[in-house]
Amino acid sequence: MARKPADQSVDREDILWAAAEVLHRNGYEATTMKDIAAQVNLTAASLYHHFKNKDFLLLNVLEVGLDLTIDKLERIDASDRSCVEKLSAMIRSHVVSVTGNVAVGAAMVFEIRALLNVSVGAKNSDESFTREFVARRNQFFARRDYFEGLFRNIVRAGIESGEFREVDAAIVTKAMLGAHNWVGVWFKEGGRLSGEAVADVMVDTWLAALGERNG
Amino acid sequence: MARKPADQSVDREDILWAAAEVLHRNGYEATTMKDIAAQVNLTAASLYHHFKNKDFLLLNVLEVGLDLTIDKLERIDASDRSCVEKLSAMIRSHVVSVTGNVAVGAAMVFEIRALLNVSVGAKNSDESFTREFVARRNQFFARRDYFEGLFRNIVRAGIESGEFREVDAAIVTKAMLGAHNWVGVWFKEGGRLSGEAVADVMVDTWLAALGERNG
């Protein structure tokens, strides 16, 4: 094959993380291809060798972030534990993810609207690009619903098993995810609490909210 | 004075609400002055008669939204009630605000970064514009901290009075506000629950999270 210089070996992954960081700082629309390129010492033109265009780049960042989070949650979900234990582990996993990679966590929250606003009905030259983009975008949103469902199902299961009190599982789940997502907005590395400590507070908070009685 | 046509009497306020709506749909960067103008049947140029520029327009939207919310919270805070009752009323007020005017609620959450990213150090022509903008922006952020403090203080007071269990008030407050803010993202008028119903679930959730024992 070809080129992979010793000093500036930049691959897809590097660009993805760099993009997440810049996205976190500026937001999708305010982020230029030049900004992202600069973060990895490239020019804007070079990015098009790795990604079809700006929209696909954003989509990739979100896909990777979501996949990483879902993987961990599925492992917990598949384990043989009580609902209380599962939910605790899931909350901890989610919050630690967000605090560990604020860039991706925040992108997951803030850039979804940008994804929706991509001008799909416009005068785009390449028709197949549009088609593929829409398909992958829809799949992303479906996967995001699945992600939320993982939490909601545990809440529901816990209610049925009597481990949790009776609540509106859908709303409480959304409240929970809102609280977690918001962590990506205010959390700063090196602050009063570590990511794990914040996660512990969240676990404690939500178990209490769900009226768990064995903690 | 002058002009205020019968058919299209558009004033500052109208533009403000229109801007909030478009902002909610598209986000600050993706929103053009033309978009906002169209919402009130004006041209982009006309907006400059009412607002200095796009940045100030955004700032105005956020200021108005925050002021409205804070007003209600302060009235509750000043009342002579228990911490449980105060917090309940505050949560309900906040959530109903968000569901009642999703546009402003969402702007408060999503456009704050845009506010930070305004190119203040750039080659702006008018130096005094920049100075005023920075001053008002700082004041906005201070006011936003004050808003959060209103909730946090009640949580702390409730802990001291024994109405709430001992929690990390700062983190729990942020979790609470995160959950409320997130409502602006998913709430749709005409869905399964009304804004008031969602607010009730939130009150119930947070009182439980705080281990309140008189509900």
Add this chain to the structure above:
DNA sequence: CCAAGAATCAAATGACTGTTCGATTATAGG
């Protein structure tokens, strides 16, 4: 009815951005 200023618009400007293209450089396999 008049004059002053408020409200609006059309058109032009200047800057910035995503994207393309052609050329160049470096690498790995033969």
Add this chain to the structure above:
DNA sequence: CCTATAATCGAACAGTCATTTGATTCTTGG
């Protein structure tokens, strides 16, 4: 040592957008 091709860049393009300017239309106080 070649050569195909991966990776990169400089320059140019077409489009969009915030903002300015100068003129125009309306409304109201006198």
